[in-house]
Amino acid sequence: MAAQPEGTPIWADAMFSDLEGAKSFYGEVLGWTFGEASSEHGNYTEAYADGKAVAAVVPPMPGQEGHSQWCLYLASPDAAATAEKIRQNGGTVLMEPMQVGDFGSMCLAQDPGGVTFGVWQAGTHKGFEATNVPGAFCWAEVFTREPGKSDTFFPAVFGYGVKTIEDEQMDFKLFDLGADPVLGRMRMTDDFPEEVPAYIQVYFTVPDCDAAVATAQKLGGRLVFGPMSSPFGRFAAIVDPQGAAFAVIDVTTTEGEMPKIS
Template sequence: MAAHPDGAPCWADAMLNDLEAGKRFYGGLLGWTFGEGEERYGQYTQAYGPDGKNVAALAPKPDGRMPTVWNVYLASSDIRATAGRIRDSGGQLIMEPVAVGDCGTMLMAADPGGAVFGVWQPGTHRGFEVTGVPGSYVWTEVYTRETERTDPFYEEVFGLGSGRIEDDAVDFRIFVPRDAEVGPGNAVFGRFRMGEGFPDELPAHFMVYFAVADADRAAETVARLGGRVTMGPIDSPFGRFLLASDDQGAHFALIDPGTTVGEKPS
């Protein structure tokens, strides 16, 4: 498969209190099957979606004080240079670059608004093997209040282009790979400005979207498996979607990209 361009989301994993419960939840919701967790990597467990291809991973939290959360990893062709730009552009390195065997090299960071993300320079593990189809990753966006600081941060760190989506209702920006034309068709992730209606205590964060074939049925399945639907399902020009949390409190989104209402903004 082609390499992910710098700054494009290339992987996602969830840190959970109960790995086996996570496997039951996401297996029941998204049809995932799972590999055997490796003890040397803290029982990090690959999830497989359509045709047995890599779609994500689940892992038990090494420290119970860590948040229960979905992590997004942005691709880098030179992770040590990326680490330097994170520091220089006002971000914070939470974990310095570390090799994960021959799989690749990772780091964890926070942008100037506090949203935590990972960076992945691939080795033998190239990241998502399939995206955009039911049971796989399809999209991510960073929710932040610090747009004046975070927008230039992602441009400077990953060399991304960006542009605001014209929408009177929300302040939304998309990021595209270096030298790509700015437009929804080239977007690798989005940025949503949190305003009124979002609790002050809600921190900046990335939201991971997984594709489903039927958003309403997926919402019912979330509830049946012990999770919670926090918003939706809602129609949009990009698909019918919902926000949810699993039975351990990790937040994520689901979207049916084939069911759209309205024209896509430019």
């Protein structure tokens, strides 16, 4: 597999205090199966959709117990150099670049508005083995109350182009690499409770959005938004029983005209 261009979403994982509970929930909602826990790397456990690695779940490290959250990793050819660019552009490096066996190198960071994300320099672990198929990652959006900071920071660090979706109802940008949009940026409105921090919403593909929502609710998940049909697919935002926010989307069910992009 060729190296992913810098800034491409390349991997996603989340920490869960109840790892077995998370496996049961996502196994039913997204159809995931799970590999053996890697005791050498903190019981890191990969999730698979149709046999392809699509994400991972892991118990919290000591001192990090509490609120679960999905973390999106962006590709980098040099994690240390990216960490330096993060600092130079007003971001914060939460965890210094570290080597993870021969799998690759990672760091964790925040943009100036508090959006947490990861950086992954691939070694033997190249990232997602599948995208845009049921159970796999297909899209992500930066949700922030300080959109101007994100709009400056992410292009400066990762070389994104920036386009605007023309919609009077929302403040939404697209970050792209060439012609391909790779990440959205949504301004958080007053509809978001003050205690909800800035975050990256990770979207996983499902064959039926409404069925996925019903399953999530049956298992203790909370519906936050939707299901709603759009030109991109029918989607919904969910918080899992341990507090991790994510979204599901059926990309085969579309409705309406594509928005104008400038």
